[in-house]
Amino acid sequence: MLTEKILKLSENVSKKSAEQFERIEKISEQNSLKVLEAFRELKISDAHFKTSTGYAYGDIGREKLDELFAKIFRAESALVRTQFVSGTHALATVLFGILRPGDEIISLTGEPYDTMQTVIGYKKNSPGSLKEFGISYKEIPMRDGKIDFPEIKNFITSKTKLALIQRSRGYSMREPLKISDIEKICSAVKKINSRCITFVDNCYGEFVENLEPIEVGADILAGSLIKNIGGGLAPTGGYIVGKKNLVELASYRLTAPGMGGELGASLGTPRLLYQGLFFAPHVTAQALKSAIFAAGIFSELGFKISPLPEEIRGDIIQAIELKTAENLEKFCRAIQKFSPVDSFAAPEAWDMPGYDDKVIMAAGTFVQGASIELSADGPMREPFAVYLQGGLTFEHAKIAILHAAQEIIS
Numbered sequence: 001m002l003t004e005k006i007l008k009l010s011e012n013v014s015k016k017s018a019e020q021f022e023r024i025e026k027i028s029e030q031n032s033l034k035v036l037e038a039f040r041e042l043k044i045s046d047a048h049f050k051t052s053t054g055y056a057y058g059d060i061g062r063e064k065l066d067e068l069f070a071k072i073f074r075a076e077s078a079l080v081r082t083q084f085v086s087g088t089h090a091l092a093t094v095l096f097g098i099l100r101p102g103d104e105i106i107s108l109t110g111e112p113y114d115t116m117q118t119v120i121g122y123k124k125n126s127p128g129s130l131k132e133f134g135i136s137y138k139e140i141p142m143r144d145g146k147i148d149f150p151e152i153k154n155f156i157t158s159k160t161k162l163a164l165i166q167r168s169r170g171y172s173m174r175e176p177l178k179i180s181d182i183e184k185i186c187s188a189v190k191k192i193n194s195r196c197i198t199f200v201d202n203c204y205g206e207f208v209e210n211l212e213p214i215e216v217g218a219d220i221l222a223g224s225l226i227k228n229i230g231g232g233l234a235p236t237g238g239y240i241v242g243k244k245n246l247v248e249l250a251s252y253r254l255t256a257p258g259m260g261g262e263l264g265a266s267l268g269t270p271r272l273l274y275q276g277l278f279f280a281p282h283v284t285a286q287a288l289k290s291a292i293f294a295a296g297i298f299s300e301l302g303f304k305i306s307p308l309p310e311e312i313r314g315d316i317i318q319a320i321e322l323k324t325a326e327n328l329e330k331f332c333r334a335i336q337k338f339s340p341v342d343s344f345a346a347p348e349a350w351d352m353p354g355y356d357d358k359v360i361m362a363a364g365t366f367v368q369g370a371s372i373e374l375s376a377d378g379p380m381r382e383p384f385a386v387y388l389q390g391g392l393t394f395e396h397a398k399i400a401i402l403h404a405a406q407e408i409i410s
């Protein structure tokens with residue numbers, strides 16, 4: 001049961017959030033129109049939802065879905081597949097597909113997401129990493145949580161093959177990029193080296209604004225289907241969109257040289273990917289409202305949060321510095337307890353593959369680990385920040401967030 005105090009807090013925060021919610025709804029309407037127009041133009045029909053088997057040559061459902069993603073992202077080409085096991089797999093496929101021994105990549109957004117560090121062979125080598133293939137890596141650290149623009153000219157040279165740009169904050173307190181930031185970065189890079197490929201890790205960023213990175217100068221992007229763009233329905237998978245020649249190179253890495261994107265059975269039901277895409281602008285808006293609400297509640301309770309409730313957002317993540325391991329545990333347990341699936345489980349910190357610190361996660365989700373569904377996680381390290389994201393419905397997220405707040409202050 002929620003106490004009077006929490007209910008009152010909830011009411012206050014709801015009132016204060018009204019203006020932000022209205023802004024989010026407007027973006028959701030614009031993106032819904034963008035998606036609907038693409039479905040109409042491409043004449044999506046029941047025939048595209050049929051399952052395919054074996055090599056699946058000429059699978060019209062697979063081909064149309066690629067076209068749909070390309071159109072929505074304003075890209076030349078797309079590769080949308082459940083054969084990608086995760087977002088990291090799609091991102092790694094771009095890197096291994098495009099890069100060759102001796103190439104150099106530069107991260108413009110500081111330290112990459114934990115699993116990408118393992119792909120790169122970041123501080124220590126990891127078997128099978130880019131480093132093992134002779135691809136060198138450098139990064140421009142973020143300055144006070146923001147892109148260090150003046151440094152770009154000191155790092156990007158005529159030799160730099162690819163610039164890595166991470167849109168979301170990941171597990172860090174840095175700011176997520178806004179589309180306007182991505183525009184500035186891409187133009188700064190191209191001014192120095194017009195052939196340098198601008199590659200955006202688009203995880204958690206889809207439909208947060210009314211433009212996507214390709215529209216402001218990115219060459220290629222990749223992300224996960226069990227985040228924003230899957231709308232909570234996609235059962236697994238990842239996507240790549242971008243310049244035709246680059247997507248093609250990635251496709252040879254996903255399957256095999258010569259085969260590329262022309263094979264790959266849908267097995268399950270492709271309808272879930274189509275329908276999830278249709279829901280995605282709305283579901284992303286639900287997640288954004290949930291994040292804003294959580295920001296409001298926890299800032300009222302005196303915790304350091306990022307972004308602030310009124311800040312314009314670049315991703316769906318809300319970071320809350322919970323100060324102690326105990327609070328982090330309480331928070332995650334409450335989110336789990338008020339989930340539709342596995343509500344009886346109590347999360348414990350564990351050593352996750354690809355991550356350096358122990359991580360505690362709450363995810364009572366229909367799709368295992370889907371972080372467009374309400375989920376919370378945080379590495380067991382100072383400042384014990386929890387990263388809250390998702391929420392298929394704002395109503396559900398609100399209930400869970402209020403219970404988490406109550407657990408922590410009681």
Ligand SMILES: *Cc1c(COP(=O)(O)O)cnc(C)c1O
Nearest residue numbers: 086087088113168170201203224
């Ligand atoms: C989620 C995410 C990834 C990929 O993670 P997966 O769990 O493999 O899907 C990569 N980068 C960022 C910033 C992310 O948020």
